[in-house]
Amino acid sequence: MTGYILKRLLSAIPVLFGITVIVFLIMALIPGDPATAILGSYATPENVEKLNRDLGLDKPLVTQYVIWLGNMLTGDFGTSFALNRPVLDEVLERFNATLVLAGTAFVLCSVLGIAAGVISASRQYGFADKAITFSVLIGISIPSFFLGMMMILVFSVNLRWFPVSGMWPIYGDRDLPALISHLTMPALALAVVATGVVARLSRSAMLEVLRQDFIRTARAKGVHERRVIWRHALKVAMVSIIPVLGIQAGFVLSGAVYIEMVFQWPGVGRMLVDAILKRDILLVQGGVVFVAACYVFFNIVVDVLQSLLDPRIKT
Amino acid sequence: MSAFLKLLARNRLALAGGVVLSVVVLLAIITPLLPLADPNVTNTAARFTKPFSEGALLGTDHLGRDLLSRLMWGTRLSLAVGFAAAVVAATLGAAIGIIAGYYGGRTDNLIMRGVDLLMAFPYILLALAIVAALGPGLFNALIAVAAVNVPFFARNIRGITVGIAHKEFVDAAKLAGLTHRQIILKEILPNVVPVIVIAMSTTIGWMILETAGLSFLGLGSQPPQADLGSMLGEARSAMIANPHTSVVPGVMILIIVMSINLLGDGVRDALDPRLKSGALSRPMAATRVERSGDIPETEGKGLLELQNLQTQFHVGNRIYKAVGGVSLNVEKGECLGIIGESGSGKSVTALSVMGLVASPPGVITGGAVRYEGEDLVGAPYGRLRDMRGRNVAYIFQDPLATLHPLYRVGDQLIEAIRAHRPISEAEGRTKAIELLKSVRIPNPEKRVSDYPHEMSGGMRQRVGIAMALANDPDVIIADEPTTALDVTVQAQILSLLDELRRSRGLAIVFITHDFGVVAQLCDRVAVMYGGRIVEEGPTTDILDRPAHPYTARLMACVPELGGGKRRLEAIPGLPPAVDRLPQGCAFAARCDRVQESCQAADVPLGGEGLHAVRCLFPFTSPQEAAE
Numbered sequence: 001m002t003g004y005i006l007k008r009l010l011s012a013i014p015v016l017f018g019i020t021v022i023v024f025l026i027m028a029l030i031p032g033d034p035a036t037a038i039l040g041s042y043a044t045p046e047n048v049e050k051l052n053r054d055l056g057l058d059k060p061l062v063t064q065y066v067i068w069l070g071n072m073l074t075g076d077f078g079t080s081f082a083l084n085r086p087v088l089d090e091v092l093e094r095f096n097a098t099l100v101l102a103g104t105a106f107v108l109c110s111v112l113g114i115a116a117g118v119i120s121a122s123r124q125y126g127f128a129d130k131a132i133t134f135s136v137l138i139g140i141s142i143p144s145f146f147l148g149m150m151m152i153l154v155f156s157v158n159l160r161w162f163p164v165s166g167m168w169p170i171y172g173d174r175d176l177p178a179l180i181s182h183l184t185m186p187a188l189a190l191a192v193v194a195t196g197v198v199a200r201l202s203r204s205a206m207l208e209v210l211r212q213d214f215i216r217t218a219r220a221k222g223v224h225e226r227r228v229i230w231r232h233a234l235k236v237a238m239v240s241i242i243p244v245l246g247i248q249a250g251f252v253l254s255g256a257v258y259i260e261m262v263f264q265w266p267g268v269g270r271m272l273v274d275a276i277l278k279r280d281i282l283l284v285q286g287g288v289v290f291v292a293a294c295y296v297f298f299n300i301v302v303d304v305l306q307s308l309l310d311p312r313i314k315t
Numbered sequence: 316m317s318a319f320l321k322l323l324a325r326n327r328l329a330l331a332g333g334v335v336l337s338v339v340v341l342l343a344i345i346t347p348l349l350p351l352a353d354p355n356v357t358n359t360a361a362r363f364t365k366p367f368s369e370g371a372l373l374g375t376d377h378l379g380r381d382l383l384s385r386l387m388w389g390t391r392l393s394l395a396v397g398f399a400a401a402v403v404a405a406t407l408g409a410a411i412g413i414i415a416g417y418y419g420g421r422t423d424n425l426i427m428r429g430v431d432l433l434m435a436f437p438y439i440l441l442a443l444a445i446v447a448a449l450g451p452g453l454f455n456a457l458i459a460v461a462a463v464n465v466p467f468f469a470r471n472i473r474g475i476t477v478g479i480a481h482k483e484f485v486d487a488a489k490l491a492g493l494t495h496r497q498i499i500l501k502e503i504l505p506n507v508v509p510v511i512v513i514a515m516s517t518t519i520g521w522m523i524l525e526t527a528g529l530s531f532l533g534l535g536s537q538p539p540q541a542d543l544g545s546m547l548g549e550a551r552s553a554m555i556a557n558p559h560t561s562v563v564p565g566v567m568i569l570i571i572v573m574s575i576n577l578l579g580d581g582v583r584d585a586l587d588p589r590l591k592s593g594a595l596s597r598p599m600a601a602t603r604v605e606r607s608g609d610i611p612e613t614e615g616k617g618l619l620e621l622q623n624l625q626t627q628f629h630v631g632n633r634i635y636k637a638v639g640g641v642s643l644n645v646e647k648g649e650c651l652g653i654i655g656e657s658g659s660g661k662s663v664t665a666l667s668v669m670g671l672v673a674s675p676p677g678v679i680t681g682g683a684v685r686y687e688g689e690d691l692v693g694a695p696y697g698r699l700r701d702m703r704g705r706n707v708a709y710i711f712q713d714p715l716a717t718l719h720p721l722y723r724v725g726d727q728l729i730e731a732i733r734a735h736r737p738i739s740e741a742e743g744r745t746k747a748i749e750l751l752k753s754v755r756i757p758n759p760e761k762r763v764s765d766y767p768h769e770m771s772g773g774m775r776q777r778v779g780i781a782m783a784l785a786n787d788p789d790v791i792i793a794d795e796p797t798t799a800l801d802v803t804v805q806a807q808i809l810s811l812l813d814e815l816r817r818s819r820g821l822a823i824v825f826i827t828h829d830f831g832v833v834a835q836l837c838d839r840v841a842v843m844y845g846g847r848i849v850e851e852g853p854t855t856d857i858l859d860r861p862a863h864p865y866t867a868r869l870m871a872c873v874p875e876l877g878g879g880k881r882r883l884e885a886i887p888g889l890p891p892a893v894d895r896l897p898q899g900c901a902f903a904a905r906c907d908r909v910q911e912s913c914q915a916a917d918v919p920l921g922g923e924g925l926h927a928v929r930c931l932f933p934f935t936s937p938q939e940a941a942e
Contacts, residue, residue: 251437273532273534277534
């Protein structure tokens, strides 16, 4: 197992390398002069030239890339000119908030999605199946940002159950109950689409498994139907559900940007949108590389989980 | 194509989606012709007019612009951008996928590595990075959304192309001297287009959502031009006081995406042949029972007694009479063989006993199954579950498919015991090892923690037998337990079963298509054809003097080792389809002794003593049967 984990970690190196190349190339495409963007259109040519030299932008593209990559490997992601603060500090702080949001949404979408899918499949064509299928259809069709806005309108403004926005109360303690009351709505709004996708897939995976011979064997043994479904069938269905959970993790991680905007959540997505609008290139680069790298590592975790579940996978 | 449209139309939800989408698209197309207010004319005096007010059906927004007009123009823009993004992504993705799939080798490798790399990004993030580089704007958002969806198409289309590129007609085209370009355009592309269309129909909803999302963030369409996403984005700040400005564009996005999804699901379902055949149904915990007519009284024959059992499969309007009135019984310590070709109904008969016939589509429509006089067909699920494995246990055909692939065999054995009585983990393990020992698995202490895929076929079937023995049942129903095994292993398994029967006094129902196996193991044998028993009697009697022409022909199909010159004869024709059983004898069409009266009326099971036969003109001597 250790060997397998090591192998997967090693195989992530070229992917991470590729990610940095792509991000660098996309940013290099930027039309116009970053220094002008930073200094504004009234900057003198001398100042622009000096800033370009300071930023290393006068060097060839390959040299720029090597310097940028080398710096990143030593933990230096550069300095955000708009915030006048090291990119890594800012990204780490914002990423924490996103992780809380996306992590909660991910747990919600996994648990609710799988439960809904299993119930739906085990009552195929029954009332529960139809109700779930219909809710799932709405869930995957509604834009999360619109859903979030409507939730604020109903549950914050009208019912006053939850605060309107933010991660922490402006006054008062930053404790767990405060976090939960701020987190509930954004996490739910973010989880809805992913829950629908997971539920759909779980349903069809379960239907596929429930027709197989070993299910009949379990029934012939006299195993209780509840156990047949939630243990025997679900365990095998998980083999095809887990990779989709991996994809959904990427979806909630990046889809968090909409929810962060709607609920004023201080996450990395909102930071990226602000940085894009301000053309704060280093912050965008650093943020994108960081989040993508986290996602790559998350996928390794998914693969390892998969191999733990299915002994037939050669480790 | 018309069949496909018919299927699609039968799916009411898909039809509804299609109608709604058509209306929206039509309205979007004719928007410039409609008598609407100018969407960009501001009128700060009439800000936030409520819906249904004079002159503004849906009210006005924060600049006093007419919402209905902005909605229509915004819908037009969103649809156009979403559709354009889908077309761009599909075209580029398909081109990349076809090239990778067609040329293969290094080209394929290089391209797919790149595709995988793009897929390593959480894709909204990638779209953000692209917009960051190109700058905010609707056209740039379109490029970003299309770009992040290219890998999806490339991967799908490549998969299809690889399959096609090795087909005969492509080889033929190469031999005919066509260039690569001609082959791709004339041979590959037409076969890939349907896949592209389906992939588009399932993703276009996403693309509309994604472009709306980018616009919502302020990275898409720029004022005063507005698509649905930017309308929502602008309305957000006034959401609390004037929710209608948000609800109007939001609901429109929901309607569009939902109708596209409904239609897409309908298209997908209509193209999936498994849905029509009911192959995607989930079998319930016990077979459905819909008995009509009287339930036969017990006759007290044997431990397990089947009385006029009828099991059918209901698929669509068709009814397959898999088991058409079978009566059988088996005593303690007795081995009853059921023999017949595939599709003769022998397995369905066996599975009906404990309600294990997959349902839907299976239905038990008549008769009774009695265990010590108790009717199991009418028994509630709880009673049935309690008896499964404890009173009547099963051994199935293919031990790789019938054992759970992800549980250790020991755990599967312990579970079988635990289903009926509580035992501790340690006790269960001891018992599991004992069971493995009793079916002569060498080194059971180690084997108990094996997974099924780590064992050989013979070993797995021994585990299957051990599992059936776990609760000391009185009856074991073995459904072709040796068919998937090679001959030497087969012999071992058979002698094991025989020994267990003698030492434990088990009643065994042994289902097979092999007369050799019957001769070796069974006291009595029943021959099934077309869902009914055509001959039944003591094994030696039937082997020596088969009375039914079918039995005789079936025996003639078995090659005899060292048997010399006997001709090996296949039975001409096929068994009858059980949804269109002929009147009279089911075998008549393949029988060379057939007379007119055979097909006139139902042939009863008759005969003297223990040897019964369902034939009007049975063989009366072994010589006659052998000819």
